[in-house]
Amino acid sequence: MTLETALAELERKLGPRFTRATATLAQYGQSETHISGGLPDAVVFPRTSEEVAMIAQLCAKHGVPMVGRGAGTSLEGHALALNGGVAIDFTKMNQLLAVYPEDMLCVVQPGITREALNAELRATGLFFPVDPGANATVGGMAATRASGTTTVRYGTMRDHVLALEVVLADGRTIRTGSAAPKSAAGYDLTALFVGSEGTLGLMTELTLRLHGQPEAISAAVCGFDTITHAVDCVIATIQNGIPMARIEFLDTTAVEACNAYAGNTLAAQPQLLVEFHGSPVGVQEQTERFAKIAAEMGSTGFTWAQAAEERTKLWQMRYNAYPAVLALRPGATALVTDVCVPISKLAQAVEETRAEIAQSPIMGPILGHVGDGNFHAILLVDKKNPVEMAAAKHLSARMVERALRLGGTITGEHGIGCGKLDYMAAEHGAAWDVMGQLKRALDPACLMNPGKMVRQT
């Protein structure tokens, strides 16, 4: 058996960093969400790019699927080994390899988590801003084109990966991009691999853009009587060129969940949580201008959080929104939806989603990175109850259809994985076939994360 030959060779080469232990394999068949299945035949823990290339060469030779995995925090089953094969766990490739303060860049291995990276960067005065909530690995974040709370100001992973080392399906290692801030030299391979979810290659080294830690930060929370007023406030703020570093939306149910979980006393109405970064003077000006716009949009309960401690409390509440929502229904599983629309359509998309959830048997608070037109409903279900699962999946499908109808996308930041493959044709039409052509060009045997991203032939 060629699979067995490949695995025996991998075990010989990697020793204790190779395993077929049943309990471990079972772990890799699980994900953060209701999506599971697809056990790998083995798990390997490479330490170097060379080892990844060796693994890929062996797998290519023997026709064995390869599925990369970071912290396992993806929400659409990206790292499930649907066709078996080798799960490549990158968590031992977790080094910060270099920092270039003058260029505001760093070079990392893919398995470093964003929190570990920022802890290591602290003394340099620089930071890596992309913040999807979970303490994901940077490689996983690049593979899924992650974004999050700070994207309105700093951008997504697309804007932060400047160069890559990638191991291809045939075991070749290539380098894309450079440390130059921009380039017009050829196809943008870096952008092609970012967001490709391990289906075109395995990232083994990333050059990341960094930013100076802001001199001053201030944050605020303010309530609105309607979702539309909250979104209008965000639109006006953007149009006025006020650079928000974060602007997060919580609907009434989400606010109630956070209040109950953290002992807060926010008014039970749509709330915006906002943060500004800059010089002391700049932040002062931004906050004042934002307060004026918010007041014009009828905001109430406006509260500043300028002290670090108050800000921490505010954002801790936001970070804990997920467990807070889960606590609304102990024992429930979350089906976390994710769509993104043009910001002019955001209020409509959220209002219609809100109304549909209200008419369903499902509880589902809504939160959003509203500066990006991106929002999530966290649908709470008993995953053993087929009626509830069907209702939740129906709501999710309706959100996706609505997003497309409004000119948006089926996923703002969670990616496709297993969960959204069926919507790719609706979003991309013939362009989805083009993705398939690219996939076949680089991975004709479909060994890289098979069953994901492209049309199954």
Added chain:
Amino acid sequence: MTLETALAELERKLGPRFTRATATLAQYGQSETHISGGLPDAVVFPRTSEEVAMIAQLCAKHGVPMVGRGAGTSLEGHALALNGGVAIDFTKMNQLLAVYPEDMLCVVQPGITREALNAELRATGLFFPVDPGANATVGGMAATRASGTTTVRYGTMRDHVLALEVVLADGRTIRTGSAAPKSAAGYDLTALFVGSEGTLGLMTELTLRLHGQPEAISAAVCGFDTITHAVDCVIATIQNGIPMARIEFLDTTAVEACNAYAGNTLAAQPQLLVEFHGSPVGVQEQTERFAKIAAEMGSTGFTWAQAAEERTKLWQMRYNAYPAVLALRPGATALVTDVCVPISKLAQAVEETRAEIAQSPIMGPILGHVGDGNFHAILLVDKKNPVEMAAAKHLSARMVERALRLGGTITGEHGIGCGKLDYMAAEHGAAWDVMGQLKRALDPACLMNPGKMVRQT
């Protein structure tokens, strides 16, 4: 003859918007620079996406090369029809199709020029910032991943094209991206087409990000005794998080050329031209902080230009740098180089280039978008003098080699075209083969701008 069949059919369908007139064809065999050659067999002027698809379908059927062309301002011979075929002139597809002020987006046909676009946008309070100097078409700018003076603040074309309609080599029309501000849904085809120089498809519609016209603008010019001090000033400004909207560098020779051309009296030393955008308070703060940093780096002759008229004069001088340099040697042709390096290596790259030009028989002022690590030497040559041409090409090759040695790229913004194909292997290694694989996947007969971008097989 299948070429003749295709052309006859195109003539029948396009009528007066098809030509084989010798004088017109000859025009399309010229470029802005010393690079020329490669006459098309015909020129067509489509008006709609459907016409472009029809042209591509006919060309595909009959194996006829297709070469897109905008304003013809590219500098590396991008639009030369090296294998003959049909030149597709997009200048009649020059409409602003829609503006979405709340989403800060517009939809354009590829043939609109950036100046025409901004003229049409003026009343909306929005503007399109990418400014490569020439009044290029937006489609051409996207095809070459153009950037320019404002990139340090606003980014390149890569950051401004949110969605595309593209006609492929086989005549299929696809749409990439959406009007949502971000997406994690599949391969980033938009980024793949941006910068592909017409070798993967023809852009027929572009959705572009816009920005609010700044409330306040101020500009300044300041001199430094060395290139290194000027660059150090730029690095410190970036590290301090001061958002420069433009930061342009002129070396001593370029300053002298501008002085002579426009009757300015800038000191004959390395000069920085800088501009700040923002609120009145923000701009005031930025300019003061910049002035302080510049003073610390030993700047002299610091002059503010806050009135619109003074700013216009300052930037007019920068825009006229190219004719000003050409005027240094009447009758000469410019060989315009373009490299980009990590900003920490910029002073070294410029100093070494400066020294090498000084030792050559060629006159070559240096200008740069220093916030991006990007600079140009404008080498003045008598293109009929083979010794001079050889010397200039040698200088250009040395700049490219130096940029790569310092971790940079062979072109920051001008692209590959005919002029830089020979350097692609040196920059990309095995990744260049991957570009070839992608090209063959989408254009197996190599009909889209043949002879460009990828390795010739």
